[in-house]
Amino acid sequence: MRYLLLLCGDETAAAAAGPEMARRCHGWAEEAERQGVRQAGTGLAPPAEAKTIRVRDGEVLLTDGPFAETKEQIGGYNVLECADRSTAVEVASRHPWAEVGTLELREIPDVP
Template sequence: MRYLLMLCGGESVGEQALDTDITAPCLAWGEEMTRRGMRVDGMGLRPPESATTIRVRGGKALLTDGPFAETKEQIGGINVLECESREQAIEAARSHPWAAIGTIEVREML
């Protein structure tokens, strides 16, 4: 089963993702998960302010600069894992360094 780990953080998520204190441990985590054969892919995202949101209403595309939702937390990165169980995905997320400074949402992929 594949799981998506969404790395979320506060409004300064872009700054947190670029922080060298968290970058090295996150890269090491990715390398370890790849070594174990669990990590399929992953990457950080640019800050939410750089997003463009697209909605089609009445056949017309409406573009908005910025993230879709106005929330206190934004997605700063993702990882796709191939796991034997939900518990294995949760354990992998628990060991991710990002969990110490932000939150990680784990979802099974269809």
């Protein structure tokens, strides 16, 4: 089963974590790839560089920044291939970002 692991947090947590956190996250990714459970993933540009796109009554509405009215934003993602949810949770729980932010794990359903 495939899972999407979203790395969430506010920008101050990322700044406070510094380069050591980035190094640890890269180490987690390398280990998960060696284990054959990480298929893809990367960090994302800061929320200030985001664009929110909506279409209403045929009109494209483009807004700067993320739409969500929250301090926590998605900062990166990983796609995991695991036998079951408990294995995915175990793999995700070792991600260093869980110490300073929030991880959200969602199953990616198979589409026929």
